[in-house]
Amino acid sequence: MIIENGSIVSPKGFRASGVACGIKKTSAPDVALIVSEVPATCAATFTRNLVKGHSLQMSMRHIEGGLAKAFLINSGNANACVGPQGDRDAAAAAQRLATRLDCPVEQILFNSTGVIGIPLPIDKLLEGIDRAAASLSGDEAAGHAAEAAIMTTDTIPKEVTVSFVKDGQTVTVSGMAKGSGMIHPDMATMIGVLTTDCAVDAAVLQDTLRKAIASTFNRVTIDGDTSVCDMVAVLANGQAGNHRITTPDPDLMEAFYTVCEALSRMIAKDGEGATKLIEVKVLHARSPEDAYRIALSVAKSPLVKTMIFGEDANWGRILTAVGYAGANFDPAKCDIRIGGLEMCHNGAAVAFDEEVAKTMLAGDEIPIEIDLNEGTDWDRFWTCDFTYDYVKINGSYRT
Amino acid sequence: MIIENGSIVSPKGFRASGVACGIKKTSAPDVALIVSEVPATCAATFTRNLVKGHSLQMSMRHIEGGLAKAFLINSGNANACVGPQGDRDAAAAAQRLATRLDCPVEQILFNSTGVIGIPLPIDKLLEGIDRAAASLSGDEAAGHAAEAAIMTTDTIPKEVTVSFVKDGQTVTVSGMAKGSGMIHPDMATMIGVLTTDCAVDAAVLQDTLRKAIASTFNRVTIDGDTSVCDMVAVLANGQAGNHRITTPDPDLMEAFYTVCEALSRMIAKDGEGATKLIEVKVLHARSPEDAYRIALSVAKSPLVKTMIFGEDANWGRILTAVGYAGANFDPAKCDIRIGGLEMCHNGAAVAFDEEVAKTMLAGDEIPIEIDLNEGTDWDRFWTCDFTYDYVKINGSYRT
Numbered sequence: 065m066i067i068e069n070g071s072i073v074s075p076k077g078f079r080a081s082g083v084a085c086g087i088k089k090t091s092a093p094d095v096a097l098i099v100s101e102v103p104a105t106c107a108a109t110f111t112r113n114l115v116k117g118h119s120l121q122m123s124m125r126h127i128e129g130g131l132a133k134a135f136l137i138n139s140g141n142a143n144a145c146v147g148p149q150g151d152r153d154a155a156a157a158a159q160r161l162a163t164r165l166d167c168p169v170e171q172i173l174f175n176s177t178g179v180i181g182i183p184l185p186i187d188k189l190l191e192g193i194d195r196a197a198a199s200l201s202g203d204e205a206a207g208h209a210a211e212a213a214i215m216t217t218d219t220i221p222k223e224v225t226v227s228f229v230k231d232g233q234t235v236t237v238s239g240m241a242k243g244s245g246m247i248h249p250d251m252a253t254m255i256g257v258l259t260t261d262c263a264v265d266a267a268v269l270q271d272t273l274r275k276a277i278a279s280t281f282n283r284v285t286i287d288g289d290t291s292v293c294d295m296v297a298v299l300a301n302g303q304a305g306n307h308r309i310t311t312p313d314p315d316l317m318e319a320f321y322t323v324c325e326a327l328s329r330m331i332a333k334d335g336e337g338a339t340k341l342i343e344v345k346v347l348h349a350r351s352p353e354d355a356y357r358i359a360l361s362v363a364k365s366p367l368v369k370t371m372i373f374g375e376d377a378n379w380g381r382i383l384t385a386v387g388y389a390g391a392n393f394d395p396a397k398c399d400i401r402i403g404g405l406e407m408c409h410n411g412a413a414v415a416f417d418e419e420v421a422k423t424m425l426a427g428d429e430i431p432i433e434i435d436l437n438e439g440t441d442w443d444r445f446w447t448c449d450f451t452y453d454y455v456k457i458n459g460s461y462r463t
Numbered sequence: 464m465i466i467e468n469g470s471i472v473s474p475k476g477f478r479a480s481g482v483a484c485g486i487k488k489t490s491a492p493d494v495a496l497i498v499s500e501v502p503a504t505c506a507a508t509f510t511r512n513l514v515k516g517h518s519l520q521m522s523m524r525h526i527e528g529g530l531a532k533a534f535l536i537n538s539g540n541a542n543a544c545v546g547p548q549g550d551r552d553a554a555a556a557a558q559r560l561a562t563r564l565d566c567p568v569e570q571i572l573f574n575s576t577g578v579i580g581i582p583l584p585i586d587k588l589l590e591g592i593d594r595a596a597a598s599l600s601g602d603e604a605a606g607h608a609a610e611a612a613i614m615t616t617d618t619i620p621k622e623v624t625v626s627f628v629k630d631g632q633t634v635t636v637s638g639m640a641k642g643s644g645m646i647h648p649d650m651a652t653m654i655g656v657l658t659t660d661c662a663v664d665a666a667v668l669q670d671t672l673r674k675a676i677a678s679t680f681n682r683v684t685i686d687g688d689t690s691v692c693d694m695v696a697v698l699a700n701g702q703a704g705n706h707r708i709t710t711p712d713p714d715l716m717e718a719f720y721t722v723c724e725a726l727s728r729m730i731a732k733d734g735e736g737a738t739k740l741i742e743v744k745v746l747h748a749r750s751p752e753d754a755y756r757i758a759l760s761v762a763k764s765p766l767v768k769t770m771i772f773g774e775d776a777n778w779g780r781i782l783t784a785v786g787y788a789g790a791n792f793d794p795a796k797c798d799i800r801i802g803g804l805e806m807c808h809n810g811a812a813v814a815f816d817e818e819v820a821k822t823m824l825a826g827d828e829i830p831i832e833i834d835l836n837e838g839t840d841w842d843r844f845w846t847c848d849f850t851y852d853y854v855k856i857n858g859s860y861r862t
Contacts, residue, residue: 112787113783113786113787114785114786114787114792114794115782115783115785115786115794115810116786142779144779145779145782145807145810145811145812146811146812147809147810147811147812150811179777179779180777180779180780180782180783181778181779181782181806181807181811181812182812183812366765366853366857367857370853370854370856370857370858371857371858373854373858374857374858376858378578378579379580380541380543380544380578380579380580381579383514383544383579383580384512384514384579386513386514387512387513387514387515388511388512388513393513395513395514395544407580408544408580410546411514411544411546412544412545412546412549412580413544413545413546413580413581413582450854451854452851452854452855454765454769454854455769455772455849455850455851455853455854456851457769458765458766458769458770458773459769459770459772459773459774459775
């Protein structure tokens, strides 16, 4: 598996663009378009929030057809909770792009991210779609432009490309994503796009995506909030020339996992206002569920997250979050290590070098290990610290 | 039911004190003592966190005797997660107080709140217990001193006194509590003490306490974190002279509820770094569980809480939190009102006066109503906004 520079157009047969149409108050790009030369096999996961954006709801219907020519994304407005107008706007945007690309409207996936409850400025968006379609390109820079156009409060772009050889042909998988607030597992957690030139059956594609997401995007939590627009979609256009994959494939699985894990870490590290990436690992749990609950509980705790921001080795808060996770474990067997430094052994404090702790906590990636010393199961979550800037960003998002 | 000025010693036959013994780095008071002249019938609820402080664990054993002469509380150190030394220190503190008060050690309740994982400075505490016992008084000011000595990051004292007439006798119920971080329901959520001179059976006392807490302290969330030292205890010494209550009593229930509700609102309003009290009310749900889940989900959402801090009428975040609550409801029937102002009707935006919203959001108590328009069940949570100061307080708690 080779990790390389690239962008969402690195797999063969994809073009992309990113333009500004004025949905965002700043003049930042807000319309992203990714197009496959031939209709691609597609798969996707969607938010489990009962409230769903109008654009996303349309995509849930379109995905049932199994083929997608393009994925259109606007940022700056979520097209959510605006009533029937939201459905009409989603349909109008998809129809306009289908006309420009000369494909059935059902082959258009569309999603919107941004503020909720305000109708889309549809005229601006339609004009933006025209320009995005006219400026499609297979150059690497076009992929970067598409990524830039889906960013909201993200501070860094999130793009990964890997490749492997299959049947003598190079198969490439690329991914891009946006964070960076309202991030929480089990609901796809953000907007992510994967492209690949791999030839693969729809069922295998869906299964591979689902498995990759389960242990990557679904293990990121920024604030416990889940958006109404979360969606990860993959377009596989078969242009690599490999024999069509019809059963689960370890190489494809590894490629998807590598892309999704790298994007997940980028999302956690770029969480709203974040200064540090936190990896919470739970070891030797009695069951997978116990490991999951404890990892999630610690990763969600505002007290743990502010403590890491403050670079304070207050491990008692970690044990506290372990204790209320609703998991089965024996507190008297629990060890806690931060940055490899043991601070709690068998549920009680152990002396540690405060200077070593200080230096370690000043780093920008903080691994927390909770060793339950009971069973064989483990799990892991990525999150970030909780900072003044999170409050600042979210105290004035709409206005 | 008359609400009056007073303190924890307002019921007949109680004395209290608060002294500084040097556990806190500041010279603030850190030892609180509440003593009943005669052994009191007692009841308590304890944290459901699997990790429990050593002082609290001892109190869980002592409460089984059903009688308490005194409740001792130290702040500044939680006496938690320090191994067998923590149990020995708890026993030594209780024994010292029992000797001073000439009562069985089993009649001493003891709890500790503060930093986790550092052994109690037991010599300082024992000396503090001696002075606290020597300075006991029935004056109202002595009750205030006890309250001051249990405060940690609290900025205002939390005390309530009510009285009613029973069998021609005035019965008084007083309560005091500390917040103000690591606050979450179903685990008693904080340290609270109730005293009453009511004559009442142990079973009725426990049942009345449990019911009052269910709809008050268990409906407060500050940050979703639950401490290892949470405990609410009531001492009922029977000195009012009423006939002993042996069956559930509406007056006593109302008194307990009034005291606990007032303390709950104070805790929410004084949440760490808080500038506003938020009341989240869910109306017309299909079931009590749906109402509970939705109220909790909205009250816990960092995005909702930062939005209220920023005085931003971004109601979409409220609907988003309703959507991921795991409750059954129809988004298309949901109305949302903030401060009485409808912003969402039938799941979609409605126009509202931004100026009116601005003025309303500038207030210090923000009611949020989520009307599901489906059933007859309702629930309510209190919380506070999420601010820069929460991050500041919790980024440097230990150091």
